[in-house]
Amino acid sequence: MVTQIEPYVMLSIVLFVLGVMGVLLRRNAILIFMSIELMLNAANLSLVAFASYWGQTSGQIFVFFVIAVAAAEVAVGLAMIVAIFRTRQSINVDDLHQMEG
Amino acid sequence: MENLGLLAPLVVLIPSIGAIINIFWGARLGEKWVGSIATIASALTFGVVVLLYVFMNYNYYQGVNVNPPVFESWINIPSAGLNIPWQQRVDSLSVTMMLIITGIGTLIHVYSIGYMHGDERYHRYFAFLNMFLAFMLVLVTANNYLVMFVGWEGVGLCSFLLIGFWFDRSGVAWRNSLAARKAFIMNRIGDFGVIMSMVLMFAVFGTLTYYEAGEVANPTYNEHLVEEIQHEAEAAEADLATGISEVTVGEVANAGEHTAAEPAPAEGQHAAPAEGEHETGPALPATSNDSIVYEDLGVFSRAQILSEQGGDVVVGPFTMPITTALTLITLFLLLGATGKSAQIPLFTWLPDAMAGPTPASALIHAATMVTAGVYIMVRSNVLFELTPTTMAVVALVGSATALVGGFIAMGQWDIKRVLAYSTVSQLGFMVAAVGVGAFGAAIFHLVTHAFFKALLFLASGSVIHGVEHGHHHVHEHGHDDEHDDHEEAFDPQDMRNMGGLRRRMPVTYFVYLIGTLALMGIFPLAGFWSKDEILADAWTAGLQDNNVIGYIVFGLLLVSAGFTAFYMWRQIVLVFHGKPRTEAAGHAPESAKMMLVPMLVLAFFSFFGGFMNTPRGVLGLEKIFGPHELTEWLESSVMRVHAGEFYLWIAILSLVVAIGMAIMANRIYARVPVFNRKRDPLEMMEATQQMWTMANARLYWDNFYDRIFVNPFRRTSAWLATELDDRFLHDWVHNKVLWNGFNAIAHFLSRDVDQKVVDGAVNGAGRVTRWGANTLRRSQSGYIRVYAITLLFGVVVVVLVLLLPLLQRG
Amino acid sequence: MIDLWPFIIVGALAIAAAVMMLLSDNAIHSALSLILVMVCIAFMFLMLNASFLALIQITVYAGAIMVLFLFVIMLLGNAKLRGNPKPDEGSARHFRWFVPLVFALSLGLLFSFGFVVINAQTGASTAPQPAPRVRVLNAWGEDMPVSVYVDAVLITEGVAQGESTAWFPIPEGGAQISVAPGTDGEPVALDMQIPAGEAAAVIAYGTGALPELRVVSQSTSTVFPSSQSRLQFINLSEARPTLQVLEQTRGFVNTLSALVPAIATGQLSEVVQHDAITVDFAIVDPARPDAVIYRIDNYRFAENDTDLLVIMDALSSDGAVRTVLAPFRAPAEAPYGTPQQVGYSLLTTFMLPFQVIGLLLLASLIGVIVLAQRSAKPKARPAQRRVVSRPLPSVIAAQVGQEVVTTADAPRLPDAAEPAPGAGD
Incomplete structure (x- = not known):
């Protein structure tokens, strides 16, 4: 049982913001993906912290699901990156703007 | 045996099937098949009715209700408390009618x-006939x-169809159609009465x-019946005890002989348990309705109860004494009866209706359908008996x-027209009999009249047939002569074109004579007994109840009996x-034989039909035929029927009147061998000229109706058609108002509203x-980071919005 | 209080690793830094009592997912991914405002969260305690089931003699517990108030017409090694003023030893720990230790549990009073955060989401296979078909031996050796 969770939440926020900055500032698709994983981990951390704080299992279950979804997402995402790299020989996300209106 | 009553639905079903077959496939089947199918259907129905008659005898004449399988609840609206089953009543009255209808x-x-x-x-004709039967x-x-009422309307329809059957016959097509229409409309007026009732x-x-x-329809009768049965049973037992094995069950329970081994009881009966030793035959009939609650009684018993209680009844917005309500009901029923049975004022x-084929006239407009009014009044005898006012009106109308x-x-x-007016007159006899309370006599006359009037119509058909054939024969042999005018003007139904047919058509003459004598009421033919019973009952009504109406009816009927003899003998003389x-x-x-046999x-x-109701004390005839058989038979279902007394002086008086009038007619018409073909001897005599003109012009009755109702109606409808419909509605409202207004609105809508406002929008x-898309598309740069x-x-923004209130609360 | 120093060290390490991941030009280095972050977070999970998730974090994230990343980097070639690719001219012109905005928004997010977390009085300084719990034990001498009410609201009925209700919460402000014999007997009421987070047992006992009630604290705050079980005795027997509980040890010679000191009527014994799995108990009068009053053979302990054993008077059917020992086992509860607990809720409450996640994984598996298949196909077919289906003017010219189209921009058959157009753009 944890009595104080502010430090955990603060750490989670810092990691989350770092992930956000990584997504926005890096042009390397793999790096962006890693930043997304960082954000997910930060969210997981705060989920676990709150779960422990309230003495409830649900938060942990949710983290379990997040990890499972993340695994699926990484598998698909990396497959797409490989596919894009095959066709364009580049994983610079700035090159991928064919969808502009 | 006790289940024979369940055959009743077949009575309707068989002719319906015949009609359906003939309507849909008759055209392909050919005359032989069509005729046989229709006739067999009719004969089968007659057979079923005979079985029903046997059943009635077995069942001590007690009526039963039969629920046909499919229509058990015909009209059932529980919320309105309305449950009218398609139920059939098999009792002595309806079986009598059924025998007449199917037999004839x-x-x-x-x-x-x-x-x-x-x-x-x-084929259509036979389909209609079968449909009519159904x-x-x-x-x-x-x-x-x-x-x-379903049947009432159905026979009206069939009557309409058969009167207008030759709606396209050259020369008379319009007359036939108009006659059909007239019959239909007149009947609708009567139907209004039935519906109101x-x-x-x-x-x-x-x-x-x-x-x-x-x-129980007639508790008094049933009491006597039960007593008699028990008495018979005791007598039989006593006979057995004394060693006499021959047991004759009395005439009331005579069916019991045949059904000695059949188990009891008949359905629909309140089983009054029989005596232990009296196990054969059906259970003894109940003798009163006292054990039945008001809600489980029929309309007649309810009427009796309400009438005994007196007081007021509430009918919609009106409150009236029960007597008034009953009088209204019966008067409306009388209106219906005047329509169907051709009484004043709806007899014209x-x-x-003689425009139809003659056999149809015989069946519908002489023997059966026109008696429906009498039948329904006899059926409602309880209601009529409760209302003396209506009875007086009925008697006078009749x-x-x-x-x-x-x-x-x-x-x-x-x-045929003579016969038709004769029918009107004879129906008047029946209605008058109802009016003086002689319901049994009315039915008796209905039955005998059905016999001889059907006979007369058929015979007249035979005469017309013969004259027509003769005319064709002449025409074929003499077509060199210039006879065109003659041919067009020739009317095979006009008695002026006949005469001397006695030798040409001996059989027809013979049966016509019998019919005429029966209609005139000559002893001992059928008409004598029935007419005499009506006269006697009218006299009795006057004598016993001190009722002036009875004497009036007696007088009027005696005079019309004289008329009957006169016009019928006139017809015999003129035709034969x-x-x-x-x-x-x-x-x-x-x-042909096909026509002669019926x-x-x-x-x-x-000839012999009158013996079914022989009165007591006439030459010992009742010992041969049994006294008042028909009355006794009807007594089980008609409450106020009573055996008429026989007055010798009335019988002699009416015989004298009839024979006298016949002799008079003979002297007038037979004296002149070939008289002026266009004119009647009566018309040529000063003294009778006016009277004859009145009779020939049908008392100006039709002209009166034309003046009073038809012509104003025509003028009104013409005015409505030209002025209101053509000028006002079509020319002005439709063309001016609607068309122009519509055009204006449409123009406004299309030019201003649609083109400017809607299209602009x-x-x-x-x-x-x-414009918005052009502006917004610039924001879609395609760069993920954006x-x-x-x-x-x-x-x-969302985080701030969510968290700031949390901050404030803290 | 958390262990501050380990937290600060691990947290600082996590942040530093995250920053390194962001700044590194080498994708391999970035991936390794991310693995470090994840290990740190797994450590945090351990500190938060989420031992099962910590293991999952290491195996799935650090193990499987990051290995997948490294594998892809290796597949694509680390050299090609090196460095932050230069922005093209268009994006550089468009996104001059971009980097400042990113920093501004990130800081905004950071500070808004941080401000709230630090300053908001969300009650975060003290952890909430679960509601106080109570269970009722039927040790009443009459062999009759009882009904239990809290503030006149029926909780359980038909609790037979020697049985216990499940734990049920009561309001923190205190409540009236009533026990009624049968289903509609006259209830015996007891007002009680216990602090949040605590637990208590209400024992119905006695041999009278109505049971008497007694409250015994059942708090499990005292920490024990989990493999041991705990025992506590209470003497509620009126018939025997003082009793002693003996334990029988089976061996070559069966020996009896006192388990707890003699307990007087109404007295609660110490909590004793016990290693054994099954044990034989006997209760005796201290004055006559050889006369066994009541015995239980082969009593099985539950691990990590505190059993309350009540010495009670039971009325037999002939009206005589017998003193018996009734064990009331505490309802079992799995400890927080263990695989057992997580798995239990996963397979009960969250069964449907669990299955849906499985389906999702299956779908992603199929999706990945499809993606890999499609990108592996070379574009060989269209070129071949063009030759067959649409003869070019040059081909026709070659066949008829005469120039058909003389214009220079007549389409030419692409050379098969050339790379497909558009692949390099």
């Missing part, structure tokens, strides 16, 4: 096979007024059913109709005696959308 119907079917031979709508049987077997009945009594299951359709019909018949030339007045009459052949059968019944929406930072921006 079958004979007329046979006759029609010959008579209608060669008609282009042969509806007529619905009418008489119904156990409530609504089902009865039913509505009132439902409002007052809450039911339309005649008798509920287990209800019946003579015109006797007046008898007089008027007889009078007009004396001045007609058309052979003397010498042929035209070549056609001279060459008329005797009709006439002979009917002649037999016209739609085009404007398109322009705005295009989308991501937009998302982040949103996240920050």
Whole structure:
């Protein structure tokens, strides 16, 4: 049982913001993906912290699901990156703007 | 045996099937098949009715209700408390009617096979006949007024169809169609009465059913019956004890002999448990309705109870004494009866209805359908008995109709028209009998009249047939002569074109004579007994109840009996005696056997039919035929029937009147062998000229109706058609107001609203959308990071919005 | 209080690793830094009592997912991914405002969260305690089931003699517990108030017409090694003023030893720990230790549990009073954060989401296979078909031996050796 969770939440926020900055500032698709994983981990951390704080299992279950979804997402995402790299020989996300209106 | 009553639905079903077959496949089947199918259907129905008659005998004449399988709840609206089953009533009255309808119907079917031979709508005719039988049987077997009304309307329809059967015959097509229409419209006026009567009945009594299951129609009769049965049983036991093995069960329970081994009891009866030793035959009938609650009684018993209680009834917005309500109900029923049974004031359709084929006239407009009014009044005898006012009206209407019909018949030339007015007159006799409370006599006269009037019509058909054939014969042989005018003007029904047919058509003459004598009321033919009973009952009514109406009726009926003898003998003389007045009459052949056989059968019944109700004390005849058989038989279902007394002086008086008038007619018409073909001797005599003109002009009755109702109606409808409909509605409202107004509104809508406002809005929406899209598309750069930072921006905003209130609360 | 120093060290390490991941030009280095972050977070999970998730974090994230990343980097070639690719001219012109905005928004997010977390009085300084729990034990002498009410609201009925209700919460402000014999007997009421987070047992006992009630604290705050079980005795027997509980040890010679000191009527014994799995108990009068009053053979302990054993008077059917020992086992509860607990809720409450996640994984598996298949196909077919289906003017010219189209921009058959157009753009 944890009595104080502010430090955990603060750490989670810092990691989350770092992930956000990584997504926005890096042009390397793999790096962006890693930043997304960082954000997910930060969210997981705060989920676990709150779960422990309230003495409830649900938060942990949710983290379990997040990890499972993340695994699926990484598998698909990396497959797409490989596919894009095959066709364009580049994983610079700035090159991928064919969808502009 | 006790289940024979369940055959009742077949009575309606069999002729319906015949009609359906003939309607849909008749055209392909050919005359032989069509005629046989229709006739067999009719004969089968007659067979079923005979079985029903056997059942009635077995069941101590007690009526039963039969629920046909499919229609068990015909009209069932629980929320309105309305449950009218399609229920059939098999009792002595309805079986009597059924026997007449199917028996005479079958004979007329046979006759029609010959008579209608060669008609282009042969199958249709037989389909109509079968359909008529079905509806007529619905009418008489119904156990409530609504089902009865179905049959009532159905026979009206069939009557319309058959009167207008030759709606396209050259020269008379319009007359036939108009006659059909006239009959239909006149009957609708009567139907209004029936409907009003039913509505009132439902409002007052809450039911339309005649008798509920287990209800006793005539408790007094049943009491006597039970006593008699028990007495018989005791006597039989006593006989057994003394060693006499021959047991004769009394005439009331005579069916018991045949059914000694059959188990008890009949369905629908309140089983009054029989004595232990009396195990054969059906259970003894109940003797009263006291054990049945008001809600389980039929309309008649309810009427009796309410009438005994007195007091007021509430009918919709009106409150009236029960007597008033009953009087209204019966008066409306009388209106219906005057329509269907051709009484004053609605009788004028019946003579015109002779436009139809003669066998149809015989069946519908002489023997059966026109008696429906009498039947329904007899069926409602309880209601009529409760209302003396209506009874007086009925008596007066009936006797007046008898007089008027007889009078007009004396001045007609058309052979069928004479018979038609005779029918009106005889129906007047029946209605008058109802009016003086002689319900049994009314039915008795209905039965005998059905025999001899059907016979007369068939015979007249035979005469017409013969004259027509004779005319064709003459025409074929003498077509070199210039006879065109002659041919067009020739009317085979005009008695002036006949004469001397006695030698040409001996059988027809014979049966016609029997029919005429029966109708005149000559002893001992059928008409004598029935007419005499009506007269005697009228006299009794006057004598016993000190009722002036009875004497009036007696007088009027006696006079009309004289008229009857006169016009009928006039007809005999004009048609059969003397010498042929035209070549056609001279060459008329005797009709085919197919037509003669039914006439002979009917002649037999016209002769002997009266013995079914022989009064006591006439030459010991009742010992041969049994006294008052018909009355006793009817007593089980008609409450106020009573055996009429026999007055010798009345019988002699009426015989004298009839024979005297016949002799007078003979002297007037037979004296002049070949008189002026266009004019009647009476017309040429100063003293009788006016009277004869009145009779020939039918007392100006039709002209009166034309003046009062038809012409104003025509003028009104013409005015409505030209002025209101054409000028106002079509020319002004439709053309000016609606068309122009519509045009103006449409122009406004299309030019101003649609083109400017709607199109502008739609085009404007398109322009705005295009401009907005052009502006917004620039934001879609396609760079992921732009989308991501937009998302982040949103996240920050949402986080702030969510968290700031939390801050404040803290 | 958390262990501050380990937290600060691990947290700082996590942040530093995250920053390194962001700044590194080498994708391999970035991936390795991310693995470090994840290990740190797994450590945090351990500190938060989420031992099962910590293991999952290491195996799935650090193990499987990051290996996948490294594998892809290796597949694509680390050299090609090196460095932050230069922005093209268009994006550089468009996104001059981009980097400042990113920093501004990130800081905004950071500070808004941080401000709230630090300053908001969300009650975060003290952890909430679960509601106080109570269970009722039926040790009443009459062999009759009882009904239990809290503030006149029926909780359980038909609790037979020697049975216990499940734990049920009561309001923190205190409540009235009533025990009624049968289903509609006259209730015996007891007002009680216990602090949040605590637990208590209400024992119905006695041999009278109505049971008497007694409250015994059941708090499990005292920490024990989990493999041991705990025992506590209470003497509620009126018939025997003082009793002693003996434990029988089976061996070559059966020996009896006192388990707890003699307990007087109404007295609660110490909590004793016990290693054994099954044990034989006997209760005796201290004055006559050889006369066994009541015995239980082969009593099985539950691990990590505190059993309350009540010495009670039971009325037999002939009206005589017998002293018996009734064990009331505490309802078992799995400890927080263990695989057992997580798995239990996963397979009960969250069964449907669990299955849906499985389906999702299956779908992603199929999706990945499809993606890999499609990108592996070379574009060989269209070129071949063009030759067959649409003869070019040059081909026709070659066949007829005459120039058909002389214009220079007549389409030419692409050379098969050339790379497909557009692949390099």
